[in-house]
Amino acid sequence: xxxxxxxxxxxxADVVRALLAEVCSSxxxxxxxxxxxxxxxxxxxxxxxxxxxxILVPEGDGGLGLAPVDFVQIAEACGYRxxxxxxVDNVGIALPLLAAFADRPGVAPYLxxxxxxxxxxxxxxPINSYVPHADRDAAALIARDDxxxxxxxxxxxxxxxxxxxxxxxxxxxxxxxxDATRIAGHEEAAIPLRQTLDRGALFTAxxxxxxxxxxxxxxxxxxKERQQFGRPIGSYQAIKHHLATVQVKIEFARPVVxxxxxxxxxxxxxxxxxxxxxxxxxxxxxxxxxxxxxxxxGAMGYSWEVDVHLYLxxxxxxxxxxxxxxxxxxxxxxxxxxxxxxxxTTFARETDRA
Amino acid sequence: MNLIYTEEQKAFRREVRSWLEAHxxxxxxxxxxxxREGFEAHREWERILDEGRWGMVxxxxxxxxxxxDLIQWLIFEEEYYRAGAPLRVNQNGIFLLGPxxxxxxxxxxxxxxxxxxxxxxxxxxxxxxxxxxxxxxAAVRASATRAGDEYVLRGHKIxxxxxxxxxxxxxxFRSDPGSERHKxxxxxFFPLDAPGVRIQAIxxxxxxxGFAEIFLDDVRVPAFNRLGAEGEGWAICMATAGFERGLMxxxxxxxxxxxxxLVELFKTCERDADPAIRAAVLKxxxxxxxxxxxxxxxxxxxxxxxxxxxEASTNKxxxxxxxxxxxxxxxxxxxxxxxxxxxxxxxxxxxxxxDGYFFSxxxxxxxxxxxxxxxxxxxxxxxxxxx
Ligand SMILES: Cc1cc2nc3c(=O)[nH]c(=O)nc-3n(C[C@H](O)[C@H](O)[C@H](O)COP(=O)(O)OP(=O)(O)OC[C@H]3O[C@@H](n4cnc5c(N)ncnc54)[C@H](O)[C@@H]3O)c2cc1C
Numbered sequence: 001x002x003x004x005x006x007x008x009x010x011x012x013a014d015v016v017r018a019l020l021a022e023v024c025s026s027x028x029x030x031x032x033x034x035x036x037x038x039x040x041x042x043x044x045x046x047x048x049x050x051x052x053x054x055i056l057v058p059e060g061d062g063g064l065g066l067a068p069v070d071f072v073q074i075a076e077a078c079g080y081r082x083x084x085x086x087x088v089d090n091v092g093i094a095l096p097l098l099a100a101f102a103d104r105p106g107v108a109p110y111l112x113x114x115x116x117x118x119x120x121x122x123x124x125x126p127i128n129s130y131v132p133h134a135d136r137d138a139a140a141l142i143a144r145d146d147x148x149x150x151x152x153x154x155x156x157x158x159x160x161x162x163x164x165x166x167x168x169x170x171x172x173x174x175x176x177x178x179d180a181t182r183i184a185g186h187e188e189a190a191i192p193l194r195q196t197l198d199r200g201a202l203f204t205a206x207x208x209x210x211x212x213x214x215x216x217x218x219x220x221x222x223x224k225e226r227q228q229f230g231r232p233i234g235s236y237q238a239i240k241h242h243l244a245t246v247q248v249k250i251e252f253a254r255p256v257v258x259x260x261x262x263x264x265x266x267x268x269x270x271x272x273x274x275x276x277x278x279x280x281x282x283x284x285x286x287x288x289x290x291x292x293x294x295x296x297x298g299a300m301g302y303s304w305e306v307d308v309h310l311y312l313x314x315x316x317x318x319x320x321x322x323x324x325x326x327x328x329x330x331x332x333x334x335x336x337x338x339x340x341x342x343x344x345t346t347f348a349r350e351t352d353r354a
Numbered sequence: 355m356n357l358i359y360t361e362e363q364k365a366f367r368r369e370v371r372s373w374l375e376a377h378x379x380x381x382x383x384x385x386x387x388x389x390r391e392g393f394e395a396h397r398e399w400e401r402i403l404d405e406g407r408w409g410m411v412x413x414x415x416x417x418x419x420x421x422x423d424l425i426q427w428l429i430f431e432e433e434y435y436r437a438g439a440p441l442r443v444n445q446n447g448i449f450l451l452g453p454x455x456x457x458x459x460x461x462x463x464x465x466x467x468x469x470x471x472x473x474x475x476x477x478x479x480x481x482x483x484x485x486x487x488x489x490x491x492a493a494v495r496a497s498a499t500r501a502g503d504e505y506v507l508r509g510h511k512i513x514x515x516x517x518x519x520x521x522x523x524x525x526x527f528r529s530d531p532g533s534e535r536h537k538x539x540x541x542x543f544f545p546l547d548a549p550g551v552r553i554q555a556i557x558x559x560x561x562x563x564g565f566a567e568i569f570l571d572d573v574r575v576p577a578f579n580r581l582g583a584e585g586e587g588w589a590i591c592m593a594t595a596g597f598e599r600g601l602m603x604x605x606x607x608x609x610x611x612x613x614x615x616l617v618e619l620f621k622t623c624e625r626d627a628d629p630a631i632r633a634a635v636l637k638x639x640x641x642x643x644x645x646x647x648x649x650x651x652x653x654x655x656x657x658x659x660x661x662x663x664x665e666a667s668t669n670k671x672x673x674x675x676x677x678x679x680x681x682x683x684x685x686x687x688x689x690x691x692x693x694x695x696x697x698x699x700x701x702x703x704x705x706x707x708x709d710g711y712f713f714s715x716x717x718x719x720x721x722x723x724x725x726x727x728x729x730x731x732x733x734x735x736x737x738x739x740x741x
Contacts, residue, residue, distance in 0.1 A: 240738050243738070247735060255644065259357060336635075341613065346650070347358075
């Protein structure tokens with residue numbers, strides 16, 4: 001039992017953090033906003049050069065064969081920078097699903113190109129209504145009643161649903177998947193799709209956690225600078241206490257997100273409850289953080305000029321994707337109302353066997 | 355990261371569990387605050403624990419412990435609360451003073467005080483607060499005047515938990531008469547039955563005793579009773595407070611039992627409960643789980659040589675607010691029975707929820723109020739300006 005990241009995990013996350021600080025600053029986001037683009041291909045190329053595409057793909061399928069716990073801090077870092085490009089969606093969610101069917105006809109070429117960073121893949125999962133950034137993806141994994149399909153995306157299939165988040169290009173995909181596109185039947189797709197939902201919820205929670213911390217950091221920065229009544233507003237207790245309250249929420253969401261990452265591969269009642277708990281608590285922390293950051297900035301916080309609104313909008317979006325609060329509360333309820341509770345059950349599947 | 359217990363840790367859990375099953379009193383002990391009898395019953399339980407060498411598992415063996423690490427301490431605590439074992443009457447000694455003594459005490463002080471603390475022969479009270487020094491602890495006025503190899507203690511301490519029946523107190527005194535604020539303070543031990551000590555019980559919110567005023571009128575103690583250097587009392591108190599808020603005082607297990615009881619209560623009245631209450635019940639479980647995970651995280655860090663830092667303050671806010679929320683939820687579920695005292699025949703769990711609710715309301719006050727903790731988080735963790 002050692003609830004700390006290993007050195008390699010810390011180092012990988014540090015490398016990603018450093019790169020994002022360099023290529024995904026506030027000015028970078030602003031530049032993208034003024035040009036009206038949703039994504040920055042130069043930045044994406046640099047991210048691909050990190051060689052992370054296969055991090056969650058088994059070694060036998062050309063990946064690195066690492067675990068969610070090796071990626072969770074990277075997802076958190078992407079949230080912290082409000083990264084527009086789909087690193088988390090592609091690498092954390094889509095590619096492991098694609099790799100689960102690597103042996104099916106037609107899948108290998110896509111997987112190979114995706115691992116090489118040449119293309120990205122979208123997932124259209126029944127839990128979500130829209131597919132973000134489908135216009136940059138080469139193919140979509142589409143779950144239907146009859147199973148899972150892999151469909152090459154063509155522009156005419158896509159209808160854009162503009163999001164308030166300028167960097168989320170949402171789409172609906174209209175296509176007629178049939179036998180030719182089906183890579184798995186309903187039964188055999190069920191478990192991989194459930195695991196995809198878990199990864200989606202977990203890495204969304206991690207991004208929310210990062211965004212929550214960024215909102216606090218932005219507010220702290222501003223409240224040290226901004227003077228009113230001859231003092232920095234950050235010296236007033238009302239401001240201090242608001243921000244401390246958010247920080248407490250973050251501190252108690254973080255270990256849940258990390259434990260959920262470590263638990264995910266178990267794919268059982270306990271891991272699902274903890275992933276859901278991570279999603280709920282990270283959403284709550286992020287929601288309070290965004291709201292508090294706006295309040296701390298005063299009218300500036302209500303302006304386009306300050307970055308907080310970018311976070312607010314992404315937080316609104318991510319709170320609902322991969323299962324909203326009611327969905328996840330029910331998964332927690334399934335564990336709480338049916339499995340043993342009490343102090344010896346923190347790592348319940350462990351103590352069951354003790 | 356590895357969230358799997360080792361075989362050794364699993365075996366340790368089994369050992370704790372079977373010892374507790376054989377030794378925990380079948381009937382709950384009477385409150386240690388309400389009567390001498392209840393206090394002594396708890397002291398007797400401390401002796402039994404010590405005979406099994408379970409008094410303080412993290413202490414070195416020579417002081418009555420087992421030299422175990424903090425993960426094993428957590429496992430012990432989980433089993434302890436699972437078994438419904440009695441509250442620790444010596445908690446101020448073993449959880450607060452103990453670790454501090456271990457760090458700052460001389461070898462002689464350690465051998466003099468730690469074994470008797472572990473065995474329950476000496477039960478400790480904390481005597482820091484004064485009428486004019488609450489949150490602003492650096493305003494203490496009680497004085498310790500050096501006279502040869504003794505100190506003469508004078509002053510007025512207040513809110514000292516369990517001082518009515520306890521044997522010893524560790525107090526914060528001004529040892530340099532000309533000093534101000536954080537300087538010139540010393541931490542000094544005194545027996546609560548020494549000549550010149552007068553104890554005045556203060557009834558708490560539920561009418562029971564629980565804390566007391568301590569009047570010190572020329573109480574003479576040997577200089578041996580000073581912990582750390584003269585004038586270093588403040589730094590030592592802050593180290594103690596770090597343990598208190600951060601880790602030992604409120605182990606997660608305590609709250610996980612409350613959450614389990616809350617779910618059980620919910621199941622008995624589920625049909626009438628509105629969805630908001632159901633959500634609060636689920637939140638109770640999630641919060642206690644998050645607290646446990648966070649403490650496992652801290653314990654892992656400390657085991658690897660880390661120091662307790664700002665989590666002392668974030669933890670204290672989190673557990674105290676979660677405790678209140680859980681008890682409030684229980685009272686909503688109880689409806690008309692919420693107000694029943696333990697003497698009412700229809701009281702659920704002998705009024706334990708209401709008693710617990712009262713006690714939870716003290717959580718944001720003692721061990722440094724939550725307002726003070728928020729100041730600390732804002733200033734030391736977030737770096738906001740002090741003025
Ligand atoms: C159940 C219980 C057990 C206790 N046991 C012990 C014990 O064993 N030994 C012991 O020494 N003491 C003990 N105490 C005392 C406890 O440490 C003090 O109550 C605590 O330090 C607060 O001091 P105070 O009560 O004087 O409140 P005050 O300091 O007067 O505070 C009153 C209110 O003002 C707020 N406040 C004060 N200063 C500030 C500030 N700078 N910024 C914002 N808000 C502020 C506080 O947060 C609080 O809400 C106990 C208290 C309780 C309730």
